Amino acid sequence: MATELRAVVLLSAGIDPVSGRPAPVGTEIRAIGLARALGARMIGLHAGPAAPVLREYAGYGLADIVCLDGAGHDPVAALARAIVSGSLFTDGTVDLVLAGRRASGGMDSGLLPYAVAERLGWPIVADVAEGQVAVPASRPPEFDVEQARPRGTRRAARVAAPCALAVHDVASCVPDFVFARTRMAVLRTMPSGLAEPSAPVTETVEERAYRRRPRLIASTATQAPGGQVLVDPPPQDAARAIIDHLRALGVLPPPAGS
Amino acid sequence: MGLVLVCLAWGLAAGVLLAARGLARRWRQGRPVRVDWVAGLAAVPRRYLVDVHHVVERRPEAARMHVPTAGGLLAGSVALMLAVLPALRGSRVYWAVVAVLFAAALWGAILVRRRRRPVVPSFLSAGMFLWLPAALGAYAGGALLLALGMLAVPGGGASPLLLAPLLLAVGGAGGLLVQFARGPMRHAFAGTVWLAAHARPGRFGGGxxxxxxxxxxxxxxxxxxxxxxxxxxxxxxxxxxxxxxxxxxxxxxxxxxxxxxxxxxxxxxxxxxxxxxxxxxxxxxxxxxxxxxxxxxxxxxxxxxxxxxxxxxxxxxxxxxxxxxxxxxxxxxxxxxxxxxxxxxxxxxxxVRPGAAQALRRMRDSAEPGGRPLAARADGLAALDVPVLPEGGETDILLWLGEGAFDLRYGRTLQALVRLMRLAGLRFAILGEAETDCGDLARRLGDEATFHLLAGEAIATLKARTFQRIVTADPHALHVLRNEYPALGGHWTVQHHTALLDELVTGGALRLAPRDLPPVAYHDPCYLGRYNGEIAAPRRLLDAACGTRVEMERHGMRSMCCGGGGGNPISDVDGAARIPDLRMAQADAAGAAIVAVGCPGCTAMLEGVPAPRPEVRDIAELVLDAVVTA
CATH class of the missing domain: 1.10.1060 (Fumarate Reductase Iron-sulfur Protein; Chain B, domain 2)
Structure with missing residues (x-):
């Protein structure tokens, strides 16, 4: 292919949510599968020291993994810097950044793909379940992706490179795990190029106590017992009654112009 | 004429050697392995006449066919080769012996022919086998006639009458050579080499x-x-x-x-x-x-x-x-x-199949093929308050629960086992959350890397604790812990729960009163029976605990699998029928109302058969029902 895609897959040193053992993250495995489905050449990028678990991603088809040394205090800046530096691929710039959509519970963050995309100034499509290169081919390439929505629905979207895609858990593109590949994995360490912070980074995280969110329908339904009984109404009246009821509950917005 | 026969026999031998060399050349393209040829070749007669014969004689007609065919053919041909000695060529006794040997071989050829006439049974192959009896018969018959001719005309006159049998024998020998070089008769040579260089010499001599x-x-x-x-x-x-x-x-x-x-x-x-x-x-x-x-x-x-x-x-x-x-x-x-x-x-x-890929991933990530929390394994035993052996702890018996423990049905079996062990006053403990998967499934699926990962962890866990022996109700775990961990450095005494219970009953620690139950049939788990040779203890227990025990046609070392091994159930295998359905039909046919099991896999597979079917009970449950307290 003349215009071969160059993709970076963001990898975290994940943990298995059940056992708490180091394990590759499911959505990131699917990100590798999506990059393969798009026919992209891939480099894995990890902000942090080389961890043994990263080698397992190689089993899913990501042979080349770069670890950014000294990125711990600002992974977003380190990753964005590495992506635009042009030093990852020898033959061109990065077209595509793929990541999991949510943290797995290890030293990772669900916000990271969005923060990296923001830092890069690239568009990001979240919850990607499927994707392909749009036809006819264009330069820069465009991607037809499907976002997973609640209750199994899908939403189509088109996005042009360079862009970021955050992959959803329901994506079916799980690549085969090949043990022999893990033996051939190359884990490279590159300096992040970030200056060490002069003062220790202070956590600027605000912790709020857990607050139970009220559920709209459940709460209002208990307040308003009874209702209206219509016997054999004309369809128009029945529809009107249902809409009025839903408006009264606040499920539907009030009529336009009111 | 005698010399012509000698040439025929030696020619056949040379042809066989040449064909054997061709086979050996092909084999040498395989991975080299060290073979103890001296011990191996020395053991071949015994392995052939004892171990192979044990299997062959399960079909007596096959054994009866081989004696005249292989014996007559080999002995007759070797005898013919000996005719290079002029003294023998002139001896009528010698030719009489040759005639008898080839008469036997001819009888063998008739028996070979009968295997596929009038119809080829479905389990046999046709192809070159169809004209094998003809080649055998031509060679043996021709040689027989020639030997008779030598008997009739001492000195071996070149009678033109003998030309026809000679041509017959030459044709037959040519056919046999083709059967040897390109057809099924190579099994004679390949089988001998394989018996000498067998990958599992421990199997011979009843091992x-x-x-x-x-x-x-x-x-x-x-x-x-x-x-x-x-x-x-x-x-x-x-x-x-x-x-x-x-x-x-x-x-x-x-x-x-x-x-x-x-x-x-x-x-x-x-x-x-x-x-x-x-x-x-x-x-x-x-x-x-x-x-x-x-x-x-x-x-x-x-x-x-x-x-x-x-x-x-x-x-x-x-x-x-x-x-x-x-x-x-x-x-x-x-x-x-x-x-x-x-x-x-x-x-x-x-x-690997999608289902297997998922199980393997969970084994790598969660150390459990179902991806379930390890702490939930002992949930089925929660009410019994079984002590957990901590790191550095000591006990008599370590109870290895296995993957089946996550299943509540099998939890009932484990409860019964724990109650029985309590009744017998044994000191035992479980590993609790520290018990990881033993790796059996990964290994059978061919994922040796995941097996090594899991086995390494399990061996380290076991080595950090002190106990006399391991008892498990899962024959698959038993096989891995007992037979496969030693190669990785884990050596323990491992016992199946039926062996432990048998020991307790025989030793008097548990007293059983046989109950009046409908007929019980025991389904041998493959990994306990064929893999570990333990078929007697479960039957002794059942005899002590139940009134009548019946045997299915396939039982003991020749029992039929429930379909649960080797990763088959998670590999989404297409089929015309389900294996456990077939097995349950066999239990039905044997008149069993209860099928006794001793394996979580068999329990799940056989209980998955739709009713009406015999009831499925683990031996531990049946023994607990029959136990007499105080």
Whole structure:
């Protein structure tokens, strides 16, 4: 292919949510599968020291993994810097950044793909379940992706490179795990190029106590017992009654112009 | 004329040697292995006459066929070769002996013919076998007539009357050479080599050797992708197959129409070493319902795939029950071959079934094939408050719960076992959250890397604790812990719960009163029976606990698998029937109202059979019901 895609897959040193053992993250495995489905050449990028678990991603088809040394205090800046530096691929710039959509519970963050995309100034499509290169081919390439929505629905979207895609858990593109590949994995360490912070980074995280969110329908339904009984109404009246009821509950917005 | 016969015999011997050299050259393309030839060759007569005979004589007609055929043919030909000595050529006694030997061989040829007349049974192959009796008969008959001629005309006049039998014998010998070089008769030579260089010499003389061999995970090629990846001895064993079809008749996957026929698998491997469809076409029954494949292959080409020799579905249908191995008169190791092929698919290509891939990933990530929290394993025993053995702790018996413990049905079995152990006053503990998966499933699926990962962790966990022995109700865990961990440095005494209970009952620690139950049939788990030879203790227990015990037709070492082994249930195997349905029908036919089991896999598989069917009870439950307290 003349215009071969160059993709970076963001990898975290994940943990298995059940056992708490180091394990590759499911959505990131699917990100590798999506990059393969798009026919992209891939480099894995990890902000942090080389961890043994990263080698397992190689089993899913990501042979080349770069670890950014000294990125711990600002992974977003380190990753964005590495992506635009042009030093990852020898033959061109990065077209595509793929990541999991949510943290797995290890030293990772669900916000990271969005923060990296923001830092890069690239568009990001979240919850990607499927994707392909749009036809006819264009330069820069465009991607037809499907976002997973609640209750199994899908939403189509088109996005042009360079862009970021955050992959959803329901994506079916799980690549085969090949043990022999893990033996051939190359884990490279590159300096992040970030200056060490002069003062220790202070956590600027605000912790709020857990607050139970009220559920709209459940709460209002208990307040308003009874209702209206219509016997054999004309369809128009029945529809009107249902809409009025839903408006009264606040499920539907009030009529336009009111 | 006598000299002509000598030439014929020596010519045949030379031809056989030449063909044997061709076979040996092919085998040498396999992976080299060290063979103790002196001990091996010395053991061949005993292995042939005792161990092979034990299997062959299960079908007496096959044994009766071999004695005159192989004996007459070999002895007669060797005798003919001895006729280089002029003294013998002139002796009427000598020619009488030769005549008797070839008469026996001729009788053998008639018996060989009877195997496939008037119809070829479904488990036998046709093809070259169809004219084998003719070649045998021509050679033996011709030689017999010639020997009789030598008897009638001492000195060996060149009577033109003897020309016809001579031509017959020469033609027959030529046919036998073709049968030897390119046809089934090579099993005589390949079988001898395989018996001498057998991969599991421990199996001979009544022994047992069932543990899979560890794989060097640093080797450039893992498992077998092409025929040349097999050990050369394995290639010889494939050539030793005489297509008798006993494996096919014993195979549960074949019976259920699950795309596996062990005989066809071995023959496909042979065909692959000979260049795929260019080889003598296979004429036995195929793997049932298997989609067609291209039948392309060579020594170094991939053997698995729709564009190769063997359909991938065939591999995953195997339950590793070893029924085929148990029935094979040539002592071929089908399961080793299948696991070698699975290792190649899993480790080099990642080509396992989706269900298996998920289980393997969970085993790597969560140390548990179902991805369940390890702490939940002992939930079924929560009410019994079994002590957990901490790191550095000490107890008498360590109870290994196994994967089945996550299942609440099997939890009832474990509860019964724990109650019985309490009644007997035993001191025991479980590992609790520290018990990880033993790796059995990963290993049977060919994922040796995950097996090593899990086994390493389990061995470290066990080594950090002190106990006298391990008891488990799971024969699969039993086999791995007892037979496969020693190669990785874990040596413990491991006991199946039926062996422990038998010990307690025999020793008087538990007293049983036989209950008045409807007929009970015991279903031998493959990994307890065939893999570990333990078939007596469960039966003794049942005799003590139940009123009447019946046997299914297939039981003991020749029992039929429930379909739960080898990763078959998670490999989404297509079939015409379910293996446990077939097994339950056999229990029904034996008149059993209760099927006694001793394995979580068998419990789940057999209880999955829709009613009406016999009730499924673990031996521990039946024993607990029969126990007499105080």
């Amino acid at each position: 047992r050797d069932t543990a899979l061999r560890p794989l060097d995970l640093d080797a450039p090629r893992l498992g077998a992708l092409a025929p040349s990846d097999f050990a050369w001895t394995a290639l010889a064993s494939f050539d030793a197959c005489i297509q008798c079809g006993r494996c096919e008749q014993a195979c549960p996957a074949f019976a259920a129409g699950q795309r596996l026929n062990p005989k066809a698998l071995i023959q496909d491997l042979v065909a692959a070493t000979r260049g795929g469809s260019a080889a003598e076409p296979y004429s036995g029954s195929p793997a049932p319902n298997a989609p067609p494949v291209a039948c392309r292959g060579s020594m170094d080409a991939p053997v698995i795939g729709v564009d190769a020799m063997i359909h991938p579905d065939t591999l995953w249908a195997c339950t590793t029950c070893r029924a085929c191995v148990e029935e094979c008169p040539m002592m071929i190791e089908h399961v080793d071959a299948i696991v070698d092929l699975r290792r190649g698919q899993a480790l080099m290509l990642g080509q």
